[in-house]
Amino acid sequence: MSNTPFSDGIQAARLDAAELSENFGDLHPRFDDHEALVAADRCYFCHDAPCMTACPTDIDIPLFIRQIATGTPEAAAKTIFDQNILGGMCARVCPTETLCEQVCVRETAEGNPVEIGRLQRYATDKLVDAGLHPFGRADSTGKKVAVVGAGPAGLSAAHRLAMHGHDVTVYDARAKAGGLNEFGIAAYKSVESFAEREVDWLLKIGGITVETGKKLGDGLSLDGLNAEFDAVFLGIGLGGVNALGVDGEDKDGVDDAVDFIAELRQADDLGQMAIGRDVVVIGGGMTAVDAAVQAKLLGALNVSLVYRRGKDRMNASEFEQDLAASKGVRIITNASPKSVIGNGAVREIEFEYTDNDLKPTGQTIRLAADQVFKAIGQTLEGDGLPELEWGKIKVDDTGRTSVAGIWAGGDCATGGDDLTVTAVAEGRDAAEDIHAKLSA
Amino acid sequence: MANLESDFVGIKSPNPFWLASAPPTDKEYNVRRAFEAGWGGVVWKTLGAEGPPVVNVNGPRYGAIHGADRRLLGLNNIELITDRPLDVNLEEMTRVKRDYPDHALIASVMVPCEEDEWKRILPMIAETGCDGFELNFGCPHGMAERGMGSAVGQVPDYIEMVARWCKEATDLPVIVKLTPNITNILHPAEAALRGGADAVSLINTINSITNVNLDAMSPEPMIDGKGTHGGYCGPAVKPIALNMVAEIARNPETAKLPISGIGGITTWRDAAEFMALGAGNVQVCTAAMTYGFKIVQEMISGLSQWMDEKGYTSTADFVGMATPNVTDWQYLNLNHVTKAVINQDDCISCGRCYAACEDTSHQAIEMSEDRVFTVKDDECVACNLCVNVCPVENCITMRTLDVGEMDERTGKPVEADYGNWTAHPNNPMSTAAE
Numbered sequence: 001m002s003n004t005p006f007s008d009g010i011q012a013a014r015l016d017a018a019e020l021s022e023n024f025g026d027l028h029p030r031f032d033d034h035e036a037l038v039a040a041d042r043c044y045f046c047h048d049a050p051c052m053t054a055c056p057t058d059i060d061i062p063l064f065i066r067q068i069a070t071g072t073p074e075a076a077a078k079t080i081f082d083q084n085i086l087g088g089m090c091a092r093v094c095p096t097e098t099l100c101e102q103v104c105v106r107e108t109a110e111g112n113p114v115e116i117g118r119l120q121r122y123a124t125d126k127l128v129d130a131g132l133h134p135f136g137r138a139d140s141t142g143k144k145v146a147v148v149g150a151g152p153a154g155l156s157a158a159h160r161l162a163m164h165g166h167d168v169t170v171y172d173a174r175a176k177a178g179g180l181n182e183f184g185i186a187a188y189k190s191v192e193s194f195a196e197r198e199v200d201w202l203l204k205i206g207g208i209t210v211e212t213g214k215k216l217g218d219g220l221s222l223d224g225l226n227a228e229f230d231a232v233f234l235g236i237g238l239g240g241v242n243a244l245g246v247d248g249e250d251k252d253g254v255d256d257a258v259d260f261i262a263e264l265r266q267a268d269d270l271g272q273m274a275i276g277r278d279v280v281v282i283g284g285g286m287t288a289v290d291a292a293v294q295a296k297l298l299g300a301l302n303v304s305l306v307y308r309r310g311k312d313r314m315n316a317s318e319f320e321q322d323l324a325a326s327k328g329v330r331i332i333t334n335a336s337p338k339s340v341i342g343n344g345a346v347r348e349i350e351f352e353y354t355d356n357d358l359k360p361t362g363q364t365i366r367l368a369a370d371q372v373f374k375a376i377g378q379t380l381e382g383d384g385l386p387e388l389e390w391g392k393i394k395v396d397d398t399g400r401t402s403v404a405g406i407w408a409g410g411d412c413a414t415g416g417d418d419l420t421v422t423a424v425a426e427g428r429d430a431a432e433d434i435h436a437k438l439s440a
Numbered sequence: 441m442a443n444l445e446s447d448f449v450g451i452k453s454p455n456p457f458w459l460a461s462a463p464p465t466d467k468e469y470n471v472r473r474a475f476e477a478g479w480g481g482v483v484w485k486t487l488g489a490e491g492p493p494v495v496n497v498n499g500p501r502y503g504a505i506h507g508a509d510r511r512l513l514g515l516n517n518i519e520l521i522t523d524r525p526l527d528v529n530l531e532e533m534t535r536v537k538r539d540y541p542d543h544a545l546i547a548s549v550m551v552p553c554e555e556d557e558w559k560r561i562l563p564m565i566a567e568t569g570c571d572g573f574e575l576n577f578g579c580p581h582g583m584a585e586r587g588m589g590s591a592v593g594q595v596p597d598y599i600e601m602v603a604r605w606c607k608e609a610t611d612l613p614v615i616v617k618l619t620p621n622i623t624n625i626l627h628p629a630e631a632a633l634r635g636g637a638d639a640v641s642l643i644n645t646i647n648s649i650t651n652v653n654l655d656a657m658s659p660e661p662m663i664d665g666k667g668t669h670g671g672y673c674g675p676a677v678k679p680i681a682l683n684m685v686a687e688i689a690r691n692p693e694t695a696k697l698p699i700s701g702i703g704g705i706t707t708w709r710d711a712a713e714f715m716a717l718g719a720g721n722v723q724v725c726t727a728a729m730t731y732g733f734k735i736v737q738e739m740i741s742g743l744s745q746w747m748d749e750k751g752y753t754s755t756a757d758f759v760g761m762a763t764p765n766v767t768d769w770q771y772l773n774l775n776h777v778t779k780a781v782i783n784q785d786d787c788i789s790c791g792r793c794y795a796a797c798e799d800t801s802h803q804a805i806e807m808s809e810d811r812v813f814t815v816k817d818d819e820c821v822a823c824n825l826c827v828n829v830c831p832v833e834n835c836i837t838m839r840t841l842d843v844g845e846m847d848e849r850t851g852k853p854v855e856a857d858y859g860n861w862t863a864h865p866n867n868p869m870s871t872a873a874e
Contacts, residue, residue: 041508044831047791050811105788109832 005277005301009370010253012274014299020270023297027188027323028092031115031122040069042106043114050103051116056416057084057425061100065119076123078134085159085428086152088128088198089181090421091121092189095286095317099421128197133204138165140207143438146171146229148220150210151179152420153235153410155202156427157434161233162207164435169229170208173215179237180411181420183262186290188297190265216382223384226405231434234385234393234401234408235427238378238418244282248340257281257291257375264294276371279303280349282337283375284314289321291373292329303329304367308336310356335365346372380412389414399430407434442747443754444740446480448721449613449638449698451571453480453544455743456755457711457736460702460723461486461548461574461617464733466522468532472539477733478740481544483641483723486521486576487529489551489561494520494583500661503650503670512730514676516650518661518668520582521550526564533568545569546615550576550588553598559609572613575606575637577628578644580621580671590644593619596631603635615700618642618684620677625684629694640688641700641723643681645671674726678704682717686766689718695763706735708742715755716762770862775855777847778822778838780804780815786835787813793826793836801825818848 003011015023031039043065051061059080067076080087096102096117104113127134143166147154150172158168176182181195203210214220216236225232241256243249253276267273275298281291284307292305305324307314311333314321325331335351336358342348346369353363380392386401387394392414399407409426416422444455458481459465459474466485474482488494496519503516522529537545547570551557562573577593584591592598599616606614616632618625620643632640647669651660659667681703688694701719705711706727714722727735743755752758782793782805789811797805804819805826815826827836841847843856861867 038509041510044790044792046789047795048807048811049791050789105790109788 003299005299008277010274010276013271014275017271020298024187024191024270024294026191027186028118028121030125031118036068036073036119036122039115039119040065043069044105046105050105051100051114054099054103055083056099056419056422057087057090057428059083059087059120061116064123065114065116068119068123073123073126074132074134076119077127080120080124081127081134083428084421084424085156085202086181086198086420086424087120088124088201089152089190089195090424091117091124092194093181093185094421095319095419097319098317128201131201131204133201135159135163135205137163137205137207140167141165141438143167143230144169144228145231145233145434145438146225147233147235148172148216148225149179149235149237149410149412150174150177150199150212151235151237151410151423152181153237153413153423153427153430154179154233155199156424157233157235157407157409157431158208158427159202159205160428160431161434162205164431166207166230166435166438168208170210171214171220172210172212173218173239175212177210177212179235183265184258184287185265186261186294187265187270188294217384221384222403222406226403230405230438232406233399233427233430233434234406234412235410235423236380236382236412238411239381240379241374242377242379244337244340244374244376246337246339248342248346251340251342252345253342253370254340254346254372254374257283257287257373258378260373261287261290261294264298270298273298275300276369277301278368279371279373280367280369281305281373281375283307283373283377284309284316284333285375285377286316286320287378288373288375289316289324289329291375293324293327295371295373296327296329300371302368304332305329306332306335306337306351306367308334308354308358310334313356332365332367336360338364340372341366346370378411395430397429398433399426400433442744442752444480444744444747446721446755448544448700449572449615451481451544451546451613452542453721454542455480455736455740456715456721457481457739458483458544458546458700458721458723459728460725461546461576462725462729463517463519464725464728467524467529468536471532471536471545474728474733474736475536475540475543478736479543479733480721481546481571483546483548483574484529484533484570486548486550486579487526487561487565488521489557490526493523493525496520496523497663499663503660504674505650505676512726513674514648514650514672515674515726515729516648516661516670516672517645518581518670521548521576521579530565530568533565533570537569537571544571546572546574548574548576548617550579550583553587553592553602555605558602558605562606562609566610566612570612572615572638573606573610574615574617574641575602576617576644577602578617578619578642580619580645580647581669590619590621593617593628593644594622596627599628599631600635603632603637607636613638615639615641617644617702619644620680620684620703621647625687626691626694629688629691629697633694633697637697639698639700639720641702642684642688643677643703645673646677646680648672673704674730675704675706678706678710682713685714685719686717686763689760689763690766706730708739708746711739712743712746712758713762715759717766718760718763720759721755771860773858773860774864775857775859777841777845777854779817779820779841780822780824780826780836781839782813782815782826782836783834784812786832788832788835789813790831792829792831796825796829820849 064076064079101113107113147170279295279300338350353361386403393408407430410423446456461483465482505514579589583589616637701714702723
C-alpha cells in the first residue's frame, strides 16, 4: 500500500483492505434471535398504534413485533410484506427516527423507542435469506402492464400487479434492476448485495419480465408503451443532477455525488476507489451524507459537508447528521458556494455565509478541496412526459397522471417525501388502482 | 433503623427472611453461603427416613413460564426430597448450627405415615441442634404417589395424627407445611392446630404442567418423551398464597395459629404483604433460585426503610395489621364510588386502556383524533382494568367520589352511609330492617 490519508490528490487505496472492510461493514448488524426477542418484548402492542400511522406503507407494526415475540418471525415477515414488498430494504434505509420510531410511545415515555427498523430487518431477512416467497399469483387476467423504472416504486407496482394476475414488463435504463436501492444509497446500508438479492426474491412471484438498458427516449417511447400495454406505470426517478451555477464548476475533481455513490456500490474492490485528500460535499440531504461519510470511510483526510441553510433545515435526518459527525465529517452550515478555484483541477472552493433566508452576509470562507461532490438535488429528466407540476409528474392520490392509461409514483411524481418507503407505497397504491381499472 | 430480629414460635433469627425447604437448602455449602449473604434462617431440604435415599430423575427437573424479557414468573419442579443419605445431612446440619448459632435452622421432615417412623427420626434430627421441625405435608409430586407429602396434607385427619405424634416426640416447635392442592385451606390448618402444631407454613407448591412440547407432544419438563405434573411456585403463585394465608389468619378458630408465609415472595414488599396479612415470618425459594442469595440484601434494606418510614420498630408491630380488612364480598361497601382518572402529563398515548375498555369492558374511555384518552364518568364502573393494563405506573388512578357528589353513571349522589349487599334491595335474601 503506497497511499495514506495524507497522500495528495485523488488516490485509491488510502486504507488497507482490512480497514476498508471494517469501515464498510453493516451499519446496524442484524439482531440475533436473543436480541430480537428482547427488543420485541418492549413493544406495548398499542391500540391503533402511532408507529403504524407514521409508516408510509401502513405496516401493522405491533402485530409483526408480537409475531416475532411469539416465535414466528416468518409470519412477521408476511405481515410486513403484505404492505411493503421491499420491507427488507426499508428496514435498512428508512429514517425510522423520523417515522415509526419517532412516534413510538416508548420514545415518548423514555426517549428510547422500540427498535422497529431492526426488528423489521430481523423478520424480513428470515424469509429473504431462506429464499421463501410468501405470495402467489391470482389467475391470469390476460392484461399487460408496462412499468418503467426498476426502482422501489416500479418494483413495488410490478409485484402487486403480478400478484393480481397481470403480466408485467419492467424496463430500466441501467444494466441492473433496483434503482436507488442498487445505485443510490451508501454501501454500509446494504451489505452482502442485499439490493440485488431482494430483487431476485421479489421476482419469485413470477409474471414479471425485466428488461434492462431500456430508457424512455432511448429505445422506449411513452406513446408506444401506452399503445402496446393495457396500462403503464412510470417510476423513473430523478435522473438529472442540479448544477451549482458557480464559476469553475467544470473543473476536474468536481463530480456528482450520485455518480460517486453508484460507482462505489458497484465496485468489486473498494481499494480501487479513488478519493480526494480534502473532500467537500455540497448539499444537506441523505445523498450528501452518504457521499461524505463514504468519502471519509475510503480514507479521505478531511471531509466537509457544506449546506447553505441552517442545520435544522437539512433534509438529512438528525441520525444521519450524527452518523456523519461520528465518522469525522465536518458539517458546515449557512454557507453557499461562490466559486471553484483551481488551475484545471479544483484546489479550493469558496463559500459565502448566508442566513436562513439565503441572504448573503458578505463573509466568505475557503476550503481546500481536491474533490468536490455536488448533492444539491436531482431533477426529473425526459421529454413528452404527462403534465408536470413543480417539476414532477402530476398525479392524483392513486397515481393517475394527466394521460389516461399512465400512472406514476416514486421520486418522479408529486406527493410524499422522496423516500424509498414512500415510493413503495405509491407504487403499490397505483398498482391497486391499475388493477381496479383493468378489472372494471 | 428498624429492628428486623424475628421470633417465630420461639425460634429466633436476625431477620424474618428464611429460605424455604428446597434445593437452595440441600447442603452445608449452600446454607453457609445463604447465611453469609444475610438470610435469617433456613428450612433444610426435606429429610427422609434412614436407609437408601430417594433418587431423582436424571433429566430436567424444572419447567418455567416467563414474562417480558424472559423474566421468570413461575417455576415448576419434579425434584423429590433430599437424595443424600440422612447421616450426611445430619452431620452437615450439626456443623452449620454450631457455626451459626444465632441463625434459625429448621429441619423439614417427611417419612411414611407411621407413628414409630416419626417418633424415631425426630429425636435423631434434634441431635443436630436444630431449632424446630417443619412437617412436609405439601410436596405434590413423586412422594405423594408413595403416600407422603401432599397425600398426607390432603387428609386433615392424617395431619392431625402426625402432628400429634411429632409433638409427643419432641419439645422443639413443630410447623406443619400445608399443601394448596385442596379446596379449603381451613380444614388442614384446623387439623394442624388440633394436632398441637405450633404453626403452619404455606403454601407448598401447586400441581401444574407449565408447558407442552409441541414437537414431542409431551409435558415439560420432559423426561424421555414423558412428563408429569410438578409443583408450581414463584411470583405467579403469590396471589393464591396470600389468599390462603389471609383465610387462616381471619378464621376465628385459627386466628392465633402462627403462620410462616410462603409463595412467590420476591421483594421486601411481597414479604411485608404476607406479614401484613398475618404471617409472622416468610420463606423464600424461587427468588433465590432465580437471582441468587444476594436478593436478601434488598429485602432487608427495603423492609427496614419501609418500617422506618411507617414508624414500626419491630416486625410484630405490623404483622396481621391488614387481616381485619379482609372480608367477604357481601360486606363490601356498595356506596363507595370511584372513577378512573388519566393523568395526561404521564400518559404516553399507547391506547391500551382504550382497547381494553372499548373491546372488553364498559366503553368508558374516549379517544380523540390526536390520541388523547379521557374517562367518560357516565360510563365508568371503576373496574380498574385500565389501571391494570396501563404500562405507566400511577398514570391512571382511581378517584374516590366525595359524599354527595353526583355519580354521573347512575345519576345519583354518593351516599354517606355504608351499605352492603346483605341489605341491598336487589338481594332477595336481604336482611334490611323492615
